[in-house]
Amino acid sequence: MRQKEFLYGGDYNPEQWLDSPAILEKDIEYMKKAHINEVTLGTFAWSTIEPEEGLFKFDWLRQILDSLYENEINVILSTPSAARPKWLADAYPEVLRVNADRTKNIFGGRHNHCYTSPEYRRLVYRVDRKISEQFGNHPAVKLWHISNEFGGECHCPLCQVAFQQWLKKKYGAIQVLNKAWNTIFWSHDYLSFEQIESPSPKGEEMLHGLNLDWKRFVTDQTADFIAWEKKAIKEGGSELPTTTNMMYDYRGLNYHKIKDLIDVISWDNYPTWHKEAEAVTALDTAFQHDFMRSLLKKPFLLKESCPSATNWQSVSKLKAPGLLTAASLQAIAHGSDSVMYFQIRQSRGASEKFHGAVIDHYGKADTRVFKEVTELGKKLINLSEIVGTTTKSRVAIIHDSESRWAMEDSQGPRNKGLHYMDTVKKIYGGLRRQGLNVDILDMEYELDGYDIIFAPMLYMFRSGIESKIRAFVASGGIFIMTYWSGIVDENDLCHLGGTPHQLMDVFGLRSMELDALYDKDSNTGVSNGVFFNKDKQYECRNFCDLIKADTAKTLLTYESGFYKGYPAFVQNKYGKGTAYYVCADFEESFYIDLCQKLVEDKELDQIPITIPEGVSVTTRENERQVFLFIQNFGDESVNIKIPGEWKQLLGTGSIIHKYETMVFSKEKN
Numbered sequence: 266m267r268q269k270e271f272l273y274g275g276d277y278n279p280e281q282w283l284d285s286p287a288i289l290e291k292d293i294e295y296m297k298k299a300h301i302n303e304v305t306l307g308t309f310a311w312s313t314i315e316p317e318e319g320l321f322k323f324d325w326l327r328q329i330l331d332s333l334y335e336n337e338i339n340v341i342l343s344t345p346s347a348a349r350p351k352w353l354a355d356a357y358p359e360v361l362r363v364n365a366d367r368t369k370n371i372f373g374g375r376h377n378h379c380y381t382s383p384e385y386r387r388l389v390y391r392v393d394r395k396i397s398e399q400f401g402n403h404p405a406v407k408l409w410h411i412s413n414e415f416g417g418e419c420h421c422p423l424c425q426v427a428f429q430q431w432l433k434k435k436y437g438a439i440q441v442l443n444k445a446w447n448t449i450f451w452s453h454d455y456l457s458f459e460q461i462e463s464p465s466p467k468g469e470e471m472l473h474g475l476n477l478d479w480k481r482f483v484t485d486q487t488a489d490f491i492a493w494e495k496k497a498i499k500e501g502g503s504e505l506p507t508t509t510n511m512m513y514d515y516r517g518l519n520y521h522k523i524k525d526l527i528d529v530i531s532w533d534n535y536p537t538w539h540k541e542a543e544a545v546t547a548l549d550t551a552f553q554h555d556f557m558r559s560l561l562k563k564p565f566l567l568k569e570s571c572p573s574a575t576n577w578q579s580v581s582k583l584k585a586p587g588l589l590t591a592a593s594l595q596a597i598a599h600g601s602d603s604v605m606y607f608q609i610r611q612s613r614g615a616s617e618k619f620h621g622a623v624i625d626h627y628g629k630a631d632t633r634v635f636k637e638v639t640e641l642g643k644k645l646i647n648l649s650e651i652v653g654t655t656t657k658s659r660v661a662i663i664h665d666s667e668s669r670w671a672m673e674d675s676q677g678p679r680n681k682g683l684h685y686m687d688t689v690k691k692i693y694g695g696l697r698r699q700g701l702n703v704d705i706l707d708m709e710y711e712l713d714g715y716d717i718i719f720a721p722m723l724y725m726f727r728s729g730i731e732s733k734i735r736a737f738v739a740s741g742g743i744f745i746m747t748y749w750s751g752i753v754d755e756n757d758l759c760h761l762g763g764t765p766h767q768l769m770d771v772f773g774l775r776s777m778e779l780d781a782l783y784d785k786d787s788n789t790g791v792s793n794g795v796f797f798n799k800d801k802q803y804e805c806r807n808f809c810d811l812i813k814a815d816t817a818k819t820l821l822t823y824e825s826g827f828y829k830g831y832p833a834f835v836q837n838k839y840g841k842g843t844a845y846y847v848c849a850d851f852e853e854s855f856y857i858d859l860c861q862k863l864v865e866d867k868e869l870d871q872i873p874i875t876i877p878e879g880v881s882v883t884t885r886e887n888e889r890q891v892f893l894f895i896q897n898f899g900d901e902s903v904n905i906k907i908p909g910e911w912k913q914l915l916g917t918g919s920i921i922h923k924y925e926t927m928v929f930s931k932e933k934n
C-alpha cells in the first residue's frame with residue numbers, strides 16, 4: 266500500500282450508533298478536526314452485516330464508507346471473523362472451542378471459535394467474500410484487516426483429527442514420531458497416529474516433543490485459517506493488500522510463520538506506562554516495535570494504541586500530557602507508517618465502555634485527550650516525507666519462538682524462572698544505549714549483512730543455525746552467544762557429544778555443567794584486564810555455565826564458589842571473526858560495557874553523540890535522506906548536540922525535555 270501521509274486514525278465501530286445519525290455526522294467532523302485520515306471498520310460487525318443466517322445488510326456500511334470517502338478518510342476494512350453472532354453458535358455448536366481440559370465453551374467472548382471447523386470456515390468464507398464483493402473495490406478501502414488478534418487454541422475432536430493428520434504428514438511413520446519424541450521413556454510409545462491426543466492437564470503434558478509439535482500445529486492451523494480468509498477476499502474480487510494485527514510478546518503463535526501470508530505487519534501496543542520508570546517501559550516497547558519491523562524488514566503499522574487509559578489492565582492509568590505523543594512517535598521512530606487508536610468513539614455499554622477513546626462519552630472536542638490527538642495529527646502531517654522510509658540495522662539479536670517454546674517447557678534447569686526475556690532485554694538495552702538500530706531475527710533468517718549478532722540462550726538449534734553461525738564468524742562477524750545454547754535439536758532431543766552443538770570449535774570451548782542459582786545467591790565475574798579494564802566486575806545470578814576453555818581466551822573469571830577461577834566470559838578468534846561466549850546471567854552493566862566495547866572495536870558507523878540514560882536514538886532512511894529521531898523518556902531534561910548538517914523537522918534547540926521528540930533530516934552524500 267503506497268501512502269503519502271502517515272495513516273492516522275483507528276478502530277471505529279459506527280454500528281453502535283446507526284440510530285443516531287447526528288453522532289455519525291459529528292464523528293466525521295471531529296475526525297477531520299483531529300487530522301484523522303484512516304479508520305478501521307467492521308472488525309466486530311458480523312451480527313450487523315448478517316443479522317440472521319444468509320440475510321446480509323450492507324446499506325449501512327455503504328453509507329458510512331461513502332461518507333468517509335467524501336471526507337478523504339481511508340478505510341481499512343476488517344473481516345468480522347473474530348467474534349461470531351449468537352445465531353451461528355446456536356446453529357453450529359461445533360464452532361465453539363474445546364479447552365485443553367476438554368471442557369466445551371458456550372457462546373460468548375471473542376476468540377471462541379475453532380479454526381478447523383468446516384462450518385466455521387464455510388460461514389466465514391461466505392461473509393468475507395460477500396464483503397469483498399460489495400466493498401473490495403470501494404475507493405475508500407485501502408487495506409484488508411483479517412479478523413482481529415488471532416490467538417488461542419481449540420482441542421475439539423475435529424482439531425484432534427487435524428493434528429493427527431498434520432503429524433502423519435510431518436513424520437510419515439509412527440516409529441519415526443516415537444523416536445523424535447523419545448516416547449519410549451515412561452512407556453508412552455504410540456502404535457498409530459490415531460492414538461495421539463493434544464496435550465492436556467488431564468493427560469499428557471510432559472512429552473516435550475508433543476507439546477512442541479502441538480504449538481507448531483496451532484500456528485499452522487491459524488495460518489491456514491488466515492490463508493482461507495485471504496482466499497475469500499480474493500475470490501470476492503479484491504486484490505487489495507492484507508494485514509492482521511499482532512500482539513505484544515504473544516507466545517501462542519510463531520508470528521514468523523504468519524508474516525509471509527500478509528502484506529503489511531501491524532500490531533497493537535498497550536504498554537503499562539507510569540507503572541515503572543518510563544525509560545524501562547519505553548525500552549520494552551521499543552523491542553516489540555523492532556521485533557514487528559524485523560518480521561518483514563519493512564515499515565509496519567501501529568494498528569492499535571490507547572489515547573488515554575485502557576480498561577482491562579489492573580489499573581486504568583491516564584497518560585500524562587505529552588506521553589501519548591511520545592509513545593506514538595516512538596512507533597514512527599522504530600519504523601511504523603501509522604498511528605492508530607483503539608478506538609475513535611467510546612462505546613456506551615458492554616465490555617469496553619470505559620476504554621479510552623479519541624471521542625469520549627462527553628462527546629465534544631474540547632477534551633485534553635482530543636487536543637493532544639489533534640496536535641499529534643498536525644505533527645504527523647509535517648513529518649510526511651518519512652513515510653515509507655526503512656530502518657537499516659548493522660546489529661541483530663536472535664530471538665526464536667520455537668526455541669523459546671521448547672526452553673520454557675523443558676523442566677530444568679531453572680523451573681522458577683529462566684529470565685530469558687530479561688536477558689534479551691539487557692542485550693537490547695546495551696545495543697540501544699549505543700544508538701544502534703537493532704533487528705530481531707529468528708533462526709530462519711540469513712545472517713549476512715550484519716556486523717554484530719547476539720544469541721541469548723539459543724537452546725534449540727534448528728534451521729541450520731550452526732552452519733550459519735560458523736559461516737558468519739568465519740567471514741568476519743562478531744557473534745556473542747550465552748550459556749544454555751545448542752542444547753537440543755528441532756525435536757527437542759538433547760544433542761550428544763558436547764555443547765554448544767557443532768560449534769565447540771567456533772567458540773573454542775565445551776560447556777561441561779550448568780549451575781542454576783537460588784534467587785538469594787549470586788557470583789561475580791572478575792576482569793583480568795584483557796578485554797574490560799582490570800577493575801571491572803559484574804554480578805551474575807540464575808545461571809553459571811562451567812566451561813572447559815580450549816582455544817578460547819578468558820576475559821572474566823568467577824570470583825567464588827567451587828568454580829572460583831573458572832572462565833565466566835571468553836573470546837575466540839575463528840576465521841576472520843570473533844566468537845564470544847557469555848557463561849553467566851550478568852547484570853545490565855555487563856551488556857552496556859560489552860556493547861560499547863564491541864561497537865568501538867568494530868568502528869561501527871554511528872551518529873556521533875553521547876546518549877544519556879533514558880534517551881533513545883533511532884534512524885530511518887531512503888535513498889536520498891536519513892531521518893534521525895531523538896526521544897527523551899528519562900525524567901531529566903538533557904542537552905543534545907547534533908554534529909553536522911542536520912535540518913530539524915520537529916522540536917527546537919538542543920534541550921530535550923521529558924516526553925519530547927526531536928526529528929532531524931540530512932541528505933545522504
Ligand code: GAL
Pocket residue numbers: 413414533535569571575577607617620
Ligand atoms: C485489543 C483488541 C481491541 C480492543 C483493545 C482494547 O487487544 O484488538 O479490539 O479490545 O484491545 O485495548
